[in-house]
Amino acid sequence: MTAEMSSGKVTTREEAPASGSLPPPAKAPGTRFSLNLRQSGIYIAFALIVVLFSILTDGELLSPQNISNIMVQNSYVLILAIGMILIIIAGHIDLSVGSVVALSGAIAAVLMVEMDTPWPLAILITLLAGGLIGAWQGYWIAYFGIPAFIVTLAGMLVFRALTMTVLGNQGIGPFPDEVRTLANGFLPTYLGNIGLGPLDGADLFTLLVGVATVAGIVGTQWRARQGRIGYRQQVDPLPLFVLKMVTASAVVMVVIVQLARFKNLPWVLVLLASLVLGYTLLTNRAVFGRHIYAIGGNLHAATLSGIKVKSVTFWIFVNMGVLSALAGVIFAGRLNQAGPTAGNGFELDAIAAAFIGGAAVQGGVGKVVGAITGGLIMAVINNGMSLIGAPSERVMLFKGLVLLIAVAFDIWTKRRTGSAG
Amino acid sequence: MTDDILRMRGITKTFPGVKALQDVNLTVRRGEIHAICGENGAGKSTLMKVLSGVYPHGSYEGEIVFDGEPCRFSDIRDSEQRGIVIIHQELALSPYLSIAENIFLGNERTRRGLIDWNRTNAEAAELLERVGLRENPTTRAMDIGVGKQQLVEIAKALSKRVRLLILDEPTAALNDEDSAHLLDLLRGLRDEGITSVIISHKLNEIKAVADSTTILRDGRTIETLDMKGEEVGEDRIISGMVGRDLEHRFPPHEPKIGEEVLRIEDWTVHSPTQRGRVVVSGAGLTLRRGEIVGLAGLIGAGRTELAMSVFGRSYGTDISGRVYKDGREIKIRTVREAIGHGLAYATEDRKRYGLNLIEDIKRNVSSAALGKLARRGWIDDNEEYRVADGFRAEMNIKAPGVLSVTGKLSGGNQQKVVLSKWIFTDADVLILDEPTRGIDVGAKYEIYSIVNRLADQGKAILVISSELPELLGLCDRIYAMSAGRVTGEVARADATPERLMQLMTKEKE
Secondary structure (H helix, E strand, O other), X not given: OHHHHHHHHHHHHHHHHHHHHOOOXXXXXXXXXXXXXXXXXXHHHHHHHHHHHHHHOOOHHHOHHHHHHHHHHHHHHHHHHHHHHHXXXXXXXXXXXXXXHHHHHHHHHHHHHHOOOOHHHHHHHHHHHHHHHHHHHHHHHHHHOOOHHHHHHHHHHHHHHHHHHHHOOOOEOOOOHHHHXXXXXXXXXXOOEEEOHHHOEEXXXXXHHHHHHHHHHHHHHHHHHHHHHHOOOOOOOHHHHHHHHHHHHHHHHHHHHHHHHHOOOEHHHHHHHHHHHHHHHHHHHEHHHHHHHHHHHOHXXXXXXXXXXXXXHHHHHHHHHHHHHHHHHHHHHXXXXXXXXXXXXXXXXXXXXXXXXXXXXXXXXXOHHHHHHHHHHHHHHHHHHHHOOOOHHHHHHHHHHHHHHHXXXXXXXXXXXXXXX | OOOEEEEEEEEEEEEOOEEEEEEEEEEEXXXXXXXXXXXXXXXXXXXXXXXXXXXXXXXXXXXXXXXXXXXXXXXXXXXXXXXXXXXXXXXOOXXXXXXXHHHOOOOOOEEOOEEOHHHHHHHHHHXXXXXXXXXXXXXXXXXXXXXXXXXXXXXXXXXXXXOEEEEEOOOOOOOHHHHHHHHHHHHHHHHOOOEEEEEOOOHHHHHHHOOEEEEEEOOEEEEEEEOOOOOOOHHHHHHHHXXXXXXOOOOOOOOOOOOEEEEEEEEEXXXXXXXXXXXXXXXXXXXXXXXXXXXXXXXXXXXXXXXXXXXXXXXXXXXXXXXXXXXXXXXXXXXXXXXXXXXXXXXXXXXXXXXXXXXXXXXXHHOOOHXXXXXXXXXXXXXXXXXXXXXXXXXXXXXXXXXXXXXXXXXXXXXXXXXXXXXXXXXXXXXXXXXXXXXXXXXXXXXXXXXXXXXXXXXXXXXXXOOHHHHHHHOOEEEXXXXXXXXXXXXXXXXXXXXXXXXXXXXXX
């Protein structure tokens, strides 16, 4: 069963995100192939890694509980990766996110545990604090003109120091139950379980959400396709479109069914899914998102096209601050404690996720879905290797090589297709 | 051994799509100062890069004979070993290193593998004396003026035992005093037996210092004039530079000129990098609906700086002057405001400043006016596609589709994308900076047709160009700039290359 399932995953994962975000292919067959190879390489790699570890772990990787674990354990890095991809598209970098995660966890802890602030208010204040931190860094980068590398390197030290000051060098906990549930828990069982034959019982509500999601994806894609046809644009031939939709739906349903068999949907997955949806829209469809690409693609041309470069740069760092704070709350809630070493190295995971996910070092290129896939690749490597009992140094080694190979592949395809930049 | 130190024969150098040099011949006599002149883009710098090995042997056709021996330089080190040293227009000094360190950069005075500072500074001091520069060799290069930096470059050349010194526009950034000193120095070096080749736009300098002059035009040698024998005037050189053949390279156009749209008065701009240097000085011009106005000038005349400073202060500091749009004075502080007032500026450097080369045609076309395609901040991408595809058809952009990446298009098609982008902003004043630079002849004709069409739609167009034939063939009226000033205005009927060249080379009275 596992072998079939994982091989099914190969094709599905590779196609699914592409169907949502790929522009219709160019006419020339040669360019089309290389274009697809570059953009879908990441998904192929993801599928291969999933297959590899499914085999190595005898299917344990894709078991209901483990899929749920992967989501919950990596949600904060994936949230950071969303903010990071925007910054990297704009041609900057943020090294401070790990420290900001720690500081916002500490702020949340002090508010909730020591000052007994109601948890929704405490979270709101923490997110505002994150925004202020982002504004601080954004000011120096956008308006003062200091390279982001320097500003956020300084921030990495400063905010870690503030974390220790706020915490008085000790962990603060425990967090209110609601926050722990948000970070670690699942939606309640609304409609009870139903039997799925050989797959045992599964949560009905989860399954319904899955069906609604699939319907949503297929419906939006169909409408987009009809819209393009209305404007006489080139679209995928119908069989290819159907194939993409079927595989995308299959992937979603496989994940959903496994989650339903374990418990309900994890809260963080709901949160993460909304963030991915929102930021995908922002990058694909919003004027603001388009300006981020324009700045990263050619700063001078963007300036001379009347784009408010400084303001856009400022706001993507504010955004990163808010997302870091959100990740900080979730991370602290999961551990049920805000500690001085929280978030150590998260910035590197987020940056690696963005680059593995196809972002270009020079800026101007990248996708939210790519960064999420990049983050999931690392998550699967982490998880799969710990399942087979590999020592941590080997995990690190493997992750490092994957990062290098991913970027090398990106540069190689770019050179081969002879595109500029 | 002959009397000629250098003979270049039949040099042809091709870049993708452009023949930069075609069968060029250059003969330089031993111990003379030989001037090379020609319009911007005539091939002067390319020729010198061929000679100095910047373009290695094999990347061009033709032969180079230096001092009686054929040369096949594979890089600039090769040519320097033979005693050919080129000093580029943009000085190549390392600002934080001392004068002495700069002079011996890559050629360090060492003892047992370590730098011998006493020898370095002592020899540098000798060289500085030879070029007449009274500075301490340990002064940092950034702390001396441009004129003195130029002398350091020459000292550096002398340290390499130079026999043929090539100077590319050596006085372009210098004031009169520094220029005079430099020319004196060249004469002094000539008396020491060092041959110089000098590329210059400044005809009075050429007349003052050169023993002979070779004129290039459109990548070909036109003639070599002996400056000592017969009486050669500036007019003689000008007529050689501009040529007399204006072929039918321009689509016919009957202008329909309307009322004034844009007037610039008393516009002054200072350099953002060199404190206090005036780049544009009291310039003024007027554009009218349906009129194509040219702006002529040599490199450094301040044309681009004028245009960019008006376009939302994209260049310069300490900008003063007045801009009137449709008769009313307007203040333009940002590019966005400039676009809002209906101004558009298509840059001279498409790749660096004009296009996002990693994005497709569609996104480049929409980039300056995304607001038109968006409702509440969300872009209608089908509408965007329709707009871009409309421009692709109208402008005849040759690409598989509007989702093709602009970095892969030819220069002409890239320029059409840039023009589309600005037309889409609904601008009624279009400033086109070198609109046909690096574009082949056929595409040029298309660009000219587009410009004519835009004028017929009632837009005012300012064409900045370094190609006089282009200005003469395209424009209804031409302004000329020299050294930051507008030195004159010529109507189409009165415009001749000679008249323009006079205005373009006019010095401050």
